[in-house]
Amino acid sequence: MNSLILREATRLLVALMLLFSIFMLLRGHNEPGGGFIGGLIAAIAFALYALATDAQAVRKALRADPRVIAAVGLGLAIGSGFLALLEPAPFLTGQWTTVGDFKAGTPLPFDIGVYLVVVGAVLTIVLGIKEQQADVEDDPVEPEDRR
Amino acid sequence: MAAASKADAPVPLFSRLIVLLPATLFVWFLTFLPEVSGGAVLTWKVSWIPQLGIDLSFMVDGLSLLFALLITGIGSFILLYASDYMRGYPQVGRFTLFLVSFMLAMLGLVLSDNLIALFVFWELTTITSFLLIGYTHEDAAARRSALQGLFVTGAGGLAMLAGFILLGQAAGTYSLSEILANPDALRGHADYLPILILVLCGAFTKSAQFPFHFWLPNAMAAPTPVSAYLHSATMVKAGVFLLARFTPVLGDTEVWMATLTIFGAVTTVYASIIALTRTDLKQVLAYTTVMALGACVMFLGAPTRAEGGDPSIGLIAAVTFIFVHALYKAALFMVAGNIDHEAGTRELSRLGGLRRAMPWTFAAAALAGLSMAGLPPFVGFIGKELLYKGALAWPAEPYIAVAAIVAAKVMMVTVALLVAVLPFFGAQRDLPKRPHEAPITMWIGPIVLGVIALFGGLLPDLTAETLLLPAAAAVMGYQPDYEVKLWHGVNIPLILSGITVATGALIYAKRATLLAALSRGVAALPLTGDRAYDKVMVWLAEFAAWQTRWLQGGVQRRYILVVFMTLGAALAVTILVRDALVWPLPQVSANFVEWGVAALIVAATISTLLADSRLLAICSLGVVGAGVALIFLLFGAPDVAMTQLLVETLVVVIVAIVLLKLPDFRGEKRPTSAGRVRDALVAGVVGVCTTLIVLSVTAQPPQRAITDYFEENSVPGGFGRNIVNVILVDFRALDTLGEVAVVAVAGVAAYALIMLRPRRRSGKRGEETGT
Numbered sequence: 061m062n063s064l065i066l067r068e069a070t071r072l073l074v075a076l077m078l079l080f081s082i083f084m085l086l087r088g089h090n091e092p093g094g095g096f097i098g099g100l101i102a103a104i105a106f107a108l109y110a111l112a113t114d115a116q117a118v119r120k121a122l123r124a125d126p127r128v129i130a131a132v133g134l135g136l137a138i139g140s141g142f143l144a145l146l147e148p149a150p151f152l153t154g155q156w157t158t159v160g161d162f163k164a165g166t167p168l169p170f171d172i173g174v175y176l177v178v179v180g181a182v183l184t185i186v187l188g189i190k191e192q193q194a195d196v197e198d199d200p201v202e203p204e205d206r207r
Numbered sequence: 208m209a210a211a212s213k214a215d216a217p218v219p220l221f222s223r224l225i226v227l228l229p230a231t232l233f234v235w236f237l238t239f240l241p242e243v244s245g246g247a248v249l250t251w252k253v254s255w256i257p258q259l260g261i262d263l264s265f266m267v268d269g270l271s272l273l274f275a276l277l278i279t280g281i282g283s284f285i286l287l288y289a290s291d292y293m294r295g296y297p298q299v300g301r302f303t304l305f306l307v308s309f310m311l312a313m314l315g316l317v318l319s320d321n322l323i324a325l326f327v328f329w330e331l332t333t334i335t336s337f338l339l340i341g342y343t344h345e346d347a348a349a350r351r352s353a354l355q356g357l358f359v360t361g362a363g364g365l366a367m368l369a370g371f372i373l374l375g376q377a378a379g380t381y382s383l384s385e386i387l388a389n390p391d392a393l394r395g396h397a398d399y400l401p402i403l404i405l406v407l408c409g410a411f412t413k414s415a416q417f418p419f420h421f422w423l424p425n426a427m428a429a430p431t432p433v434s435a436y437l438h439s440a441t442m443v444k445a446g447v448f449l450l451a452r453f454t455p456v457l458g459d460t461e462v463w464m465a466t467l468t469i470f471g472a473v474t475t476v477y478a479s480i481i482a483l484t485r486t487d488l489k490q491v492l493a494y495t496t497v498m499a500l501g502a503c504v505m506f507l508g509a510p511t512r513a514e515g516g517d518p519s520i521g522l523i524a525a526v527t528f529i530f531v532h533a534l535y536k537a538a539l540f541m542v543a544g545n546i547d548h549e550a551g552t553r554e555l556s557r558l559g560g561l562r563r564a565m566p567w568t569f570a571a572a573a574l575a576g577l578s579m580a581g582l583p584p585f586v587g588f589i590g591k592e593l594l595y596k597g598a599l600a601w602p603a604e605p606y607i608a609v610a611a612i613v614a615a616k617v618m619m620v621t622v623a624l625l626v627a628v629l630p631f632f633g634a635q636r637d638l639p640k641r642p643h644e645a646p647i648t649m650w651i652g653p654i655v656l657g658v659i660a661l662f663g664g665l666l667p668d669l670t671a672e673t674l675l676l677p678a679a680a681a682v683m684g685y686q687p688d689y690e691v692k693l694w695h696g697v698n699i700p701l702i703l704s705g706i707t708v709a710t711g712a713l714i715y716a717k718r719a720t721l722l723a724a725l726s727r728g729v730a731a732l733p734l735t736g737d738r739a740y741d742k743v744m745v746w747l748a749e750f751a752a753w754q755t756r757w758l759q760g761g762v763q764r765r766y767i768l769v770v771f772m773t774l775g776a777a778l779a780v781t782i783l784v785r786d787a788l789v790w791p792l793p794q795v796s797a798n799f800v801e802w803g804v805a806a807l808i809v810a811a812t813i814s815t816l817l818a819d820s821r822l823l824a825i826c827s828l829g830v831v832g833a834g835v836a837l838i839f840l841l842f843g844a845p846d847v848a849m850t851q852l853l854v855e856t857l858v859v860v861i862v863a864i865v866l867l868k869l870p871d872f873r874g875e876k877r878p879t880s881a882g883r884v885r886d887a888l889v890a891g892v893v894g895v896c897t898t899l900i901v902l903s904v905t906a907q908p909p910q911r912a913i914t915d916y917f918e919e920n921s922v923p924g925g926f927g928r929n930i931v932n933v934i935l936v937d938f939r940a941l942d943t944l945g946e947v948a949v950v951a952v953a954g955v956a957a958y959a960l961i962m963l964r965p966r967r968r969s970g971k972r973g974e975e976t977g978t
Contacts, residue, residue, distance in 0.1 A: 089927035092845040094935060100853040127958065130951040137944055140287045145263070148253040152940040155925060163926050167936035170943075174936070177947040181954025182857065188961035189864055 063112070070112035077105035085175050095171035099178025107186045108177070115190040118183070126183035133176025140169040222290040222303050226283055229310060232277035236272060243272050244677045246686060250320055250384060256941070259323075260381045266320035269677025270451055272446070273530065274317035276674070281537045282310045282441050284652030288541055289432035291648045292548060296430070302342060307435070313441050317448055322371040322381040329367070329409070333360045339437060340429040352425040355740060359422045367409025367449075373402045375514040383452070390455045390684055403457055406449065407466065412532045414446025414500045417474040419593070423494040431544030434489060439496045439536040444529060447503040451525070454507060455684035464508045464602075471505025472611040474498070479618035483714070488543045488553040488626065492536065495622050498615050499532045505611060506597055506948050511683045513600055518679075518687035521597035524590070526679045527691075531578065531590035534660045538575035538653035539626050542568055545649055546630055551639030555625060560635030564642040566953035567650040569631045574657025576627025578664075580620045580711070581704065584693055586663035586670065588704075591616060594693075595700035613707060619717075620711020628715075667691045764831035771893050778896035789903040801841060808834035825862050829855050836972050 081101035088094030108119045122129070141152035143166050149155075156165035239249065252264035267275070289306065293299050312331035319325040334357075341353030375381040377396045378389070386393075393399060399737070410416075415423035426438045437443070450467070457463060470674065475498050482494035506528065509521025543566045547553045562569050574585075579876070581591030594616070598608035633641075663670045671691035680686045701792060714721060727894035758769060781787050797805070820826035832855035839848035917930050925933035935943050 088929060088932045089936075090929050092849055092929060092931075094846065094929070094932040097846065097849050097853060100850065100857060104853065104857050107857065107864075110801070111864055112861060127955060130954055134948060134951050137947055141940065141944065145253055148252040150257055151263075152944065153926060154937045154940075160972065165926065167925070167927075167933075167940070169365060170940060171932075171936050174947050177951050181950045184866065184954040185957045185961070186861060188958045189861070192961050193864075 067112045073103045074109045074180055075109075076120055077101055080085035081105065083177075087172060088171060089167070095174030096178055098103070099175040102175070102179045102180075103186075106183050110190050115187045115194065118187060118190075122183070126187060128136065128179045130177050130180025130184065133173045133178075133180055135173070136176065137170050138172030140166040208727050216295045218290050218294055219299060222286075222293070222299055222411075225303055225307060226286045228307065229279045229282040229286060232314070233276065233283060236275045236279060239267055239272055240673055242268060243269055244673045246677070246680070248384065255321075255324070260375065261323045262321045262382070263324060264382065265315075265322040266384050267318060268683035269674075269679070270448070270526075271317045273526070273674055273678040274441075274448055275314060276312060277530070277533045277572070278317065278441050280311050281533065281656070282434065284541075284655065285436040285537070286431050286433070287648045288544070288652050289430075291646050292432055292544060293430065302339075302430075305335050305342070306432070309339065309437060309442070313445070316445055320383045322375055322383065322386075326364070326368050326371055328443065328762065329413075330361070330364050332437075332445060333357060333364055333413075336360070336426070336442055338439050338976060339433045340426050342430060342433070342784040343428070346428070349428040352422070352428040356422045356426050357429070358744075359419055363409045363412025363419070364688075369401050370405025370409065373398050377402065387455055387684075393456045396937060397834045399457075399460075400462065403463065403466075406453065406457070410446035410449045411470060411504075412446070414443055414504065415474075415497050416446070416470050416501060416504055417477050417497075418736045418739075420474060420478065420497045421740060421815045423497055424490055425737070426953045427487075427489045427493050431489070431540060431547065434493070435537050435540030435544065439492065439540055440533040443496065443500060444503075444533070447500060447507065447525075447529060450504060450507045451529075451682045454511065454522070454682050454883050458507070464510065465788075467504050467508025468601075468608065471501045471503070472507060472607055475505060475611045475615045477501075479614050480725065481729060482618055482622060483718070483721060484729050486555045486722075487894045488546065488555060488558075489540070490659030491555070491622055491625060492540055492543060495538060495619065496532075498618060499528070499536070499942045501527055502594065502612060505608065506594065509597060509600075510602055519597075519683060520593060520600050520689075522682050523675070523679045523687060523689060523691075524593035524597035526682060527586075527590045527593050527675050530586050530663075530675060530678075531660070533580040534656050534663075535575040535587060536935040538571055538656040538660075539579065540577065541649065541653045542572040542626065542921070545645040545653075549645050550630075550641065550642040555629060557636055557638065558630035559633040560631070561642055562631040564635075565644050566633075567644055567647075567654065569627075569931070571650055571653035571657050572627040572631065574661060575653060576623040577628075578657065578660035580623040580708065581616060582708070584661065586660045586667075589664055589667055589670075589693060591704060591707075592695065592700045595703050601701060609703075611742050613703060613713055614702075616707040617710045617714065620708050621714045624712065624715040625718075653910070664693060667693045685933075768889060775889055775892040775896060779892060782896060782899060787903055788899060789906040792899075795902075801838070804834050804837045804841070807837075821866055825859060825866065829859050832858075844931075846929070931977050 070110075081098040083098075084093035084101060085095055085098030086093075088098065106118055106122065109121065119125075143155050144153040147153065147155065152170075154165050154167050156163060167181055236635070243249065249267040250264065252262055255261050256262045286303070286306065289303070293302055296302065309332060312328050312335055315328035316332060318326060319328055337353050337357040340356055341349050343349045344353075371381075373385070374393070377393060377398050378386045380386060393402070396402075412419045423438060423443060427434050478494045478498035478501060482491055482498065485491045485494060503525050506521045506525035509519050509525070511519050511522060514518050543553060545565065546558065546561065549565060549568075550558065552558065578585035578587035581587045594612050595609070598612045599605055601608040668691070671689075675691065676687055676689065761768065808831055811827045811834060815824050815827035815831065818827055832851060836848045836851040836855065839845075839851060917934060920938075921927060921930045921933045925937040927933040927937070
């Protein structure tokens with residue numbers, strides 16, 4: 061989409077939305093929010109960016125293939141569950157430690173994993189569609205072949 | 208085949224270092240030997256999903272320790288061997304990862320104390336086997352073999368899972384050690400027969416019993432280290448292991464003994480005949496593996512006590528043979544790999560005179576071959592004598608067992624000669640490569656295994672007391688009082704041994720004539736397992752095509768229709784049959800704002816129905832979604848509302864990307880008026896039924912138990928005030944994990960669909976989809 065307003069507004073919005081998505085991720089444990097919601101916000105931010113520019117720019121901004129991001133997220137979520145086995149407690153039992161006033165526990169990496177999976181999976185689809193369109197435009201196919 | 212040009216590529220460091228992993232594990236397992244051979248059973252347990260009785264628990268007894276030592280010991284040599292064998296192959300790192308994953312899965316399988324965990328490890332070995340057989344995935348034959356192994360063993364594995372669940376229900380526990388502690392509970396249970404059949408399906412497919420044997424010879428498409436490790440020494444023994452594990456609880460019945468004897472005997476005889484008709488060294492070895500597995504299964508069908516209460520020789524023979532076979536077969540496969548690697552061919556007709564060029568490989572072949580042929584003083588001799596004794600002691604019809612085992616043993620002598628003599632003696636023929644000795648990493652393994660076979664036979668007391676009898680004790684359920692000796696004096700088994708060696712040598716000498724006759728006979732067989740598999744696959748593909756045409760014709764409208772018809776039918780049936788409706792319906796009380804939102808949703812719905820452009824339709828639908836989100840918000844579910852709103856936004860953004868490229872609504876074929884009536888009917892049924900059910904549910908007094916639990920435990924148990932999120936990441940984290948896994952898979956699957964480029968008509972459509 062070639063719109064100057066959208067393009068310029070997006071540059072500002074994307075940064076704000078990404079910041080907001082991390083805020084939502086972190087506050088999720090006590091207030092509405094969490095990894096799934098944060099991940100959706102970040103995914104929308106990048107999707108908007110893809111709409112305003114092109115898939116190539118989004119890939120550059122992401123620095124990693126979205127499929128890899130999803131895989132890393134899934135690995136992080138699974139890996140955080142294994143820490144419970146050191147206790148030993150059933151898989152995925154939350155493990156907590158207190159550093160001063162600050163409580164840290166395995167649900168946080170688990171939620172970050174959820175965040176990354178959502179971002180990765182959604183952007184895999186969005187960028188795929190976007191790139192496929194660009195391909196089709198470069199290289200038109202006979203209409204009856206388009207299924 | 209390793210590309211000759213890349214054969215001098217350096218060996219990556221990791222592929223050498225990884226050998227330390229199985230080697231360390233092997234030494235660690237050795238430290239268990241004194242305690243376990245004294246009769247102790249070591250267990251280790253962590254709860255996994257305690258609510259379902261699923262634990263990560265391990266049990267080390269004689270049987271699992273024997274297998275663990277074989278897996279790690281042979282695994283060390285295989286990894287060392289592979290580091291040089293795989294030199295020059297692409298993606299050696301991936302190969303090493305698969306091989307090590309397989310090893311760990313196999314260890315988990317034999318050590319697991321929980322049926323469900325055992326099943327998971329079982330399937331992991333199936334999957335890693337699939338990846339390893341299909342490692343050279345550019346090759347269509349390798350792909351077919353990989354899929355074939357996956358389908359056959361995977362189908363058997365599913366049957367086994369069903370059997371395990373029945374077993375767990377019948378025994379009241381999924382813990383193996385608890386099931387084994389109460390050995391007589393299952394034999395008389397009403398579900399004994401279904402349990403037995405289902406578990407046998409798993410064991411017979413995995414251990415390549417006739418008629419499921421065909422996948423194993425095809426699995427030889429894998430690189431030789433894989434064949435040596437998975438498809439001779441370890442993975443295919445998983446089925447035998449399973450039978451041995453369950454012998455104390457499922458064995459000793461008429462149906463158990465009859466089934467195992469018949470399937471084992473048929474497999475043994477059939478495979479020994481086919482082995483003769485093969486001319487590829489690896490194929491010959493593969494069929495002798497099928498034969499050996501048949502013999503193991505047959506002997507596990509022996510009763511746990513002989514007449515008069517003596518220990519069952521049949522079961523001791525089975526355990527001994529598992530050990531003997533793993534040693535010589537892994538060694539011989541590595542020898543075959545060396546010959547292939549250094550001489551360039553595995554065709555028996557082209558091999559000869561390699562003795563001088565490959566002295567160490569020849570030494571390894573001789574050691575392993577002597578053990579396979581069952582000549583004294585090798586452990587193979589002890590194994591063979593035990594097999595004869597066990598067969599002679601068979602309770603009913605010992606002749607079947609004796610005949611089958613004599614046939615197998617004759618064949619083993621012949622094959623031992625084929626592998627250890629034919630390639631190394633006689634005149635050297637014209638070979639694709641100038642043969643030379645393989646590097647030390649590739650012959651040290653088979654030599655050491657051969658030497659162990661030698662010393663195992665020279666020191667029968669030590670082998671039996673530390674390894675074999677403890678394992679046999681786990682199979683029989685009691686400590687056997689039996690002395691394993693190398694020399695029993697002149698008796699019937701010894702005479703049988705003499706006959707087999709002579710006959711085997713005779714067959715070897717007259718091979719050419721026999722081969723021609725047998726090949727004709729085999730070609731005339733009306734239906735082999737392999738051909739039956741092809742038929743089933745064709746039928747499966749046709750069925751899939753038919754139901755895809757019917758359900759997924761490619762018209763979105765039809766998909767939606769099917770989904771909603773199913774939903775509507777399910778709801779209507781629930782209301783009518785399950786008597787779910789509360790009548791009269793409760794009064795709905797709502798305030799002004801709530802009515803306002805409801806009116807907004809209705810208005811947006813009508814606007815969607817009447818829209819004549821895609822953009823308007825999507826925007827109207829977005830308003831419906833936003834209205835639903837508002838309702839969530841009004842009723843105090845901000846997380847749900849927020850998620851709903853974000854998903855709506857995302858849908859609008861994605862649709863906006865696609866929308867710009869789609870042709871106009873109005874140009875499309877609209878449904879006929881009859882079609883519209885049908886659509887309206889389906890939509891109406893779904894809407895009315897949903898409303899009725901929601902109203903009926905809200906008419907019930909709310910169930911507070913779960914809510915109260917989470918409200919009380921969220922802060923003390925999960926350290927979070929947002930109950931929804933604490934449930935998601937802590938209380939029900941396993942559900943969330945399942946969901947994100949689905950999200951990730953859906954993303955990748957959608958990507959694959961998007962990337963399926965429509966091909967030009969000149970291109971070959973569908974050629975790639977079959978892979």
